[in-house]
Amino acid sequence: MDTRTRTEAGILIEGLSKRYGTGASAVDALKDVNMRVAPGEVVGLIGPSGSGKTTLLKCLGAITTPTRGRMTLGGEVIFDQGWKIRDLTALRRDRIGFVFQAPYLIPFLDVTDNVALLPMLAGQPDAHARARALELLQALDVAHRAKALPSELSGGEQQRVSIARALANRPPVILADEPTAPLDSERALAVMRILNQMALQYQTAIIVVTHDEKIIPTFKRLYNIRDGQTIEEAGRGLALA
Ligand code: ADP
Ligand code: MG
16 A cells, blocks of 8 residues: 555545635635645644634534635545535534544433444444443543443543544544643643544544643644644654553
């Protein structure tokens, strides 16, 4: 397999542009962005406020439509001067896991059902979805909390459950927006260790948007975005084991 084929199985962004509005008030939020994340890789996306980070995640997450360019997710072209996939809800549900700054767990469902919910909604038999949820909770070291309600968990445990939920549909791609912002240094590094382990174990391509100085040294590769243009940088790749 050549590098290009392997790369295309993760995330590939080519010549992506996004303009908000028209005429004199138009804002070019992304200008010809190129980016790639291989399966099993965790890549950082950093940049000042207003540089285009959220717009890029929204394009990848099929939440906003790019103006121009091409995006490949999990080996399939999803956008090439227009959406190639008609059912964007199914695209978001089946191919992309989202991790946010806050865990957003459903308060009246136990931990297992929080993780199993999306696969159940996608049509998986309940028993199958719950077995898969338990397997992920084990991998994330929170299986002992499987029957607890979110309110009974610590902040770190809740964030691990939200990562399990993001992995539940075995998405080829995870988009994480400031996943460690509210956590102390030790827990923030623990979340990064987990994301790196999960990326390798499930061959997921992960993008982490962050300005958290605690975790920036952990990335092997980073994209720095400024005024809608990305520059690829080598990171320190701090060992997390
Ligand atoms: P970041 O997440 O890095 O702070 P954003 O992607 O939110 O950056 O914003 C990039 C640029 O696009 C900014 O100039 C912002 O004002 C503009 N922008 C973002 N969303 C919209 C929108 N819905 N309509 C118009 N302009 C927007
Ligand atoms: Mg933002």
